[in-house]
Amino acid sequence: MPQPSARRGRPPRISRAEIIEAARRIVEEDEGVDRLTMRRLAGEVGSTPMALYHHVRDKEELLVLLMDAVAEEAQRRPELPADPRERVIVLATAIRASLVERPWAVELPAADDLMSVSALWYSERIVGALVECGLTTERAVHAYRAIWYYTVGELTVRTASARRRERDDRPTYRDRVFTELDPGELPTLASLAGRWTELTARDTYQDGLRALVDGLTRG
Amino acid sequence: MPQPSARRGRPPRISRAEIIEAARRIVEEDEGVDRLTMRRLAGEVGSTPMALYHHVRDKEELLVLLMDAVAEEAQRRPELPADPRERVIVLATAIRASLVERPWAVELPAADDLMSVSALWYSERIVGALVECGLTTERAVHAYRAIWYYTVGELTVRTASARRRERDDRPTYRDRVFTELDPGELPTLASLAGRWTELTARDTYQDGLRALVDGLTRG
DNA sequence: ACCTGAACACCGTTCAAGT
């Protein structure tokens, strides 16, 4: 029997795994996907940009692979309470916590759904818990998605503000807008002007989540 | 009296308004902010890239200005029902509808908040309606934000899927994942495998929104 | 089979000079 064809030709100098590992390092240390360029990545693995294209189809595929790798490793699976409603809260909060630590991942094509296989562990349990709450499977899926929307939105807004804050110290556009509010037109907001920033800085993810889950399961 | 200093020097060939107008055209016709480059924009106004920098500080400022311009014009202010809870639904749905029509705007730095002054018309009325529902102003602001998170999330996921769909016809990564689910590990999801795409394609924005608002106001 | 170098077709932005 001949050796499989994989054994022929020039031996590889870099591997797919090595590339993804280096990509993770760049993105984690520099906190941002925009910092991950093919050229920089090639440098990191001690090769040329074009060598990478022999291991991944294009940058997009690289990002998907990266997302998967990170999801697999980021599993700090929480203790699950018996009460299904509380379980939903715990699960969603855990997903969100692990994404708060990886703000760069929020921008990834991930946004469609928790797509990587390992992350489906969470989806499974959330949908399951919602069914235990009395929803039909169909409604449970929709409820799961609502929770996912809420979570993605909170993360998007959170990371967008964080990025803006770290970039410039000058008052944000929003702050400027709020100081010039016309109390005749916008009485409620004008009365809050001074406190808006403080109010919106507070972390209310769980409060909103609880309200949402209540609404979804009591409806 | 001498003329104000604005009257001196070479007369301008292009104006800020003209630039923003052209930017809006590009972004609206080509459906995407990434298509808006300084060079392309310069071409559109019949000038050079560098001339733009005389009217806007950098590309970021341009995007903020663009967002404002669009928000101002996109006001199809809805009829408001008397019932405050229903009013919140109508307002949020209207915001979302106008963003669904402008998918490119979802990526904008807008994400922090509805920041442009004209868009605050909505914020004012949502917070107001929530106060009418019996919330303190403070809780009303947090509730408003929860609604905003949910809306941003839905839009983010929606536009991300749309972009992916139009790019490649091959089955999405998610579809592939779902066909290979291990029913031992993920029984609920595996039982849904065939229907997942259909279930998640359905527009359930309003259902989720109603649940959220219920939870926020009944809590 | 795997890697390289040179090149293509782009970016945003700076700088010095023109009118």
Place this chain on the structure above:
DNA sequence: ACCTGAACACCGTTCAAGT
């Protein structure tokens, strides 16, 4: 004051060639 041209320091990706 407003605009231009050339240039800098980048991108992702293709292509033809090397080992």
